[in-house]
Amino acid sequence: MSLEDLYREVILDHYRSPRNKGHLDKPDYRAEGVNPLCGDEITIELAFDGDQVSQVAVAGQGCSISQSSASMMSEAIKGKTKGEIEDLTKRFRDMMSLDGEADIGLDPDRPGAVLGDLESLQGVRKYPVRIKCASLGWNVLLEALDGERLS
Amino acid sequence: MADLSHLKADFPVLSNGVHFLDSGASSQKPIPVLEAMDNFARSSYANVHRGAYKLSVAATDAYEAARERVARFIGASDPNEVIFTRGATTALNMVAFGWGMEHLGPEDRILTTEIEHHANLVPWQMVAKRTGAKLDHIPMTDEYRLDLDAYNEKLGPDVKVVAVTGMSNVLGVMPPVRSISDRAHEIGARVVVDAAQLVPHSPVMVEMLGADFVAFSSHKMLGPTGIGVLWGRMEALEEMEPFEGGGEMISEVTLHDATWAAIPHRFEAGTPPIIEAVGLHAAIDYLDSIGMEKVLEHDRELTGIALERLGDVPGLNIQGPTTLEDRGGVVSMTLDGVHAHDLATILDEEGVAVRAGHHCAKPLMRRLGVTATARASFYVYNTEEDVDALIGGLRRAGELFGVGE
Known part of the structure; x- marks a missing residue:
């Protein structure tokens, strides 16, 4: 495991140029989370069109792993339903060995969401103290979806 | 230079070659301390x-x-x-x-x-x-x-x-x-x-x-x-x-x-x-037995070497004074475009242990206009090689993240 495997170019790209950065005018759901140990902060805002996510905004600050993970996540959840997002989250958490078997999120034959760029984060698994960085945005996402609808 | 390099052998944790630059958080223990506690507990x-x-x-x-x-x-x-x-x-x-x-x-x-x-x-x-x-x-x-x-x-x-x-x-x-x-x-x-x-x-x-x-x-x-x-x-x-x-x-x-x-x-x-x-x-x-005057002198000398060499690292900012006056062996830093936690992970891969984060001083972080810093802190067992390893690791981090490109 080398540093190049952890800091893949796609991760650094999302870190330098985070996608969907900012805030929504009228979010349907909103949540913010902080990792008190390291101070990383992420705010997620979601707008729905019917049962699908139409807009996502991510704000916050922190390390390349937390910010790139949230950036890639914001791209991956667009157009998805709540159920599909939960499935994606499950696959991501599996990949990070947070629960269930490692690597099942990478099996292309499994039904449901495909991780895509997010697979680049699997190198983080070898750095246990950094897994919480990668998972911060996802925890905030689930909190947003479980929260009260704002509009 | 207050040469204390012979002391490193007294610290078992350091025998694997780690460049331990986190004494500000907690220091390593020399054999006489471990033995004194062991002997007392046994007898x-x-x-x-x-x-x-x-x-x-x-x-x-x-x-x-x-x-x-x-x-x-x-x-x-x-x-x-x-x-x-x-x-x-x-x-x-x-x-x-x-x-x-x-x-x-x-x-x-x-x-x-x-x-x-x-x-x-x-x-x-x-x-x-x-x-x-x-x-x-x-x-x-x-x-x-x-x-x-x-x-x-x-x-x-x-x-x-x-x-x-x-x-x-x-x-x-x-x-x-x-x-x-x-x-x-x-x-x-x-x-x-x-x-x-x-x-x-x-x-x-x-x-x-x-x-x-x-x-x-x-x-x-x-x-x-x-x-x-x-x-x-x-x-x-x-x-x-x-x-x-x-x-x-x-x-x-x-x-x-x-x-x-x-x-x-x-x-x-x-x-x-x-x-x-x-x-x-x-x-x-x-x-x-070392003498606290010598401990201070040693820490300051290493800090001086570090401050000088850190000045040559592209994109590196010292968060603190760059002079040795009324200061001890703690150096906080940020590297443009690289978050402190990424710095700490990269330095760790290079065998350098530093602390990254808010250092239990969040109001000060706000005053400095940063959310986190990486901090190197020196003690009696540290040597110029530890500083060099730190500088090498910082350069590696800069390269990896394309700092200054």
């Missing part, structure tokens, strides 16, 4: 005080000898002014609650600083809320020093206590505690010094320091975790109520009331950290 261990058998007497003697050793190390005239605590944090809480709750009210003001570690800030916030006292702060100048003009302006008759660090764990700066104390005493305020970084790295004579309370931890000065010291001027200790009640700290107890034992035991409820006191004793012997 002389029992609970202290009141035991009417030889082992307990031997343990009590060792525990009280450690108190006398601490007193001698910090120039305290009376060993009874040395209270063993769980660490510097507990010592500061003892003062905040044991002294503050007794002497502060809604008309009073607590003066602490913008550069404080949470341990000398949060307890005062808690006590301010409970007593109604106001909390005020000495600001930092743009040169990373306490603003002493602002301090003089803020000092008023309502200021009852001034709580200040002896050495910042983020900036490395050593505020002029003596003059701060003298000014505070002119208006009758008590002065509490968080010396968790100062005592391990600099000769400290408490009588010269001028403060009323001085707190520090053993684990940052080559000793074990679980023990620290609160030194207090006897007249100040007499103003303090015990923060914890229990065994060891009483004189007489009835079902409804109790009277306190004499100082220091009044403030040492329950079984104290006995083996740890023996370890701290050995750590002080070890430090004194």
Whole structure:
């Protein structure tokens, strides 16, 4: 495991140029989370069109792993339903060995969401103290979806 | 150069070649400290005080000898002014609650600083809320020093206590505690010094320091975790109520009331950290065998080398003074485009252990305009090679993240 495997170019790209950065005018759901140990902060805002996510905004600050993970996540959840997002989250958490078997999120034959760029984060698994960085945005996402609808 | 490179062999953890630059968080332990604790636990261990058998007497003697050793190390005239605590944090809480709750009210003001570690800030916030006292702060100048003009302006008759660090764990700066104390005493305020970084790295004579309370931890000065010291001027200790009640700290107890034992035991409820006191004793012997002047000189020399070479790393910003005046061996830094946690991970892969984060000083981070820094801190076992490894790791991080491209 080398540093190049952890800091893949796609991760650094999302870190330098985070996608969907900012805030929504009228979010349907909103949540913010902080990792008190390291101070990383992420705010997620979601707008729905019917049962699908139409807009996502991510704000916050922190390390390349937390910010790139949230950036890639914001791209991956667009157009998805709540159920599909939960499935994606499950696959991501599996990949990070947070629960269930490692690597099942990478099996292309499994039904449901495909991780895509997010697979680049699997190198983080070898750095246990950094897994919480990668998972911060996802925890905030689930909190947003479980929260009260704002509009 | 105060060449201490021969000392590295005394520290078993360092034998695998790690470049350990996180002594500001906790220091490594030399073999004499480990052996002293091991020997004591094997041969002389029992609970202290009141035991009417030889082992307990031997343990009590060792525990009280450690108190006398601490007193001698910090120039305290009376060993009874040395209270063993769980660490510097507990010592500061003892003062905040044991002294503050007794002497502060809604008309009073607590003066602490913008550069404080949470341990000398949060307890005062808690006590301010409970007593109604106001909390005020000495600001930092743009040169990373306490603003002493602002301090003089803020000092008023309502200021009852001034709580200040002896050495910042983020900036490395050593505020002029003596003059701060003298000014505070002119208006009758008590002065509490968080010396968790100062005592391990600099000769400290408490009588010269001028403060009323001085707190520090053993684990940052080559000793074990679980023990620290609160030194207090006897007249100040007499103003303090015990923060914890229990065994060891009483004189007489009835079902409804109790009277306190004499100082220091009044403030040492329950079984104290006995083996740890023996370890701290050995750590002080070890430090004194080097000489604290030499420890400070060594830390400063490494800091000077680091500051000079860090200046050549593209995109590197020192968060703190770049001169050696009134500063210890702590260097905080940020690297443009690379978050401190990524820096720490990359440095770790290069065998360099540094701390990354807010260093328990969130208000100071805000004042610096950063959310986190990477911090290298030096101690007796560090060498120029450790600094070189740090510089190499920082350059590697810059390359990996394309800093300056």
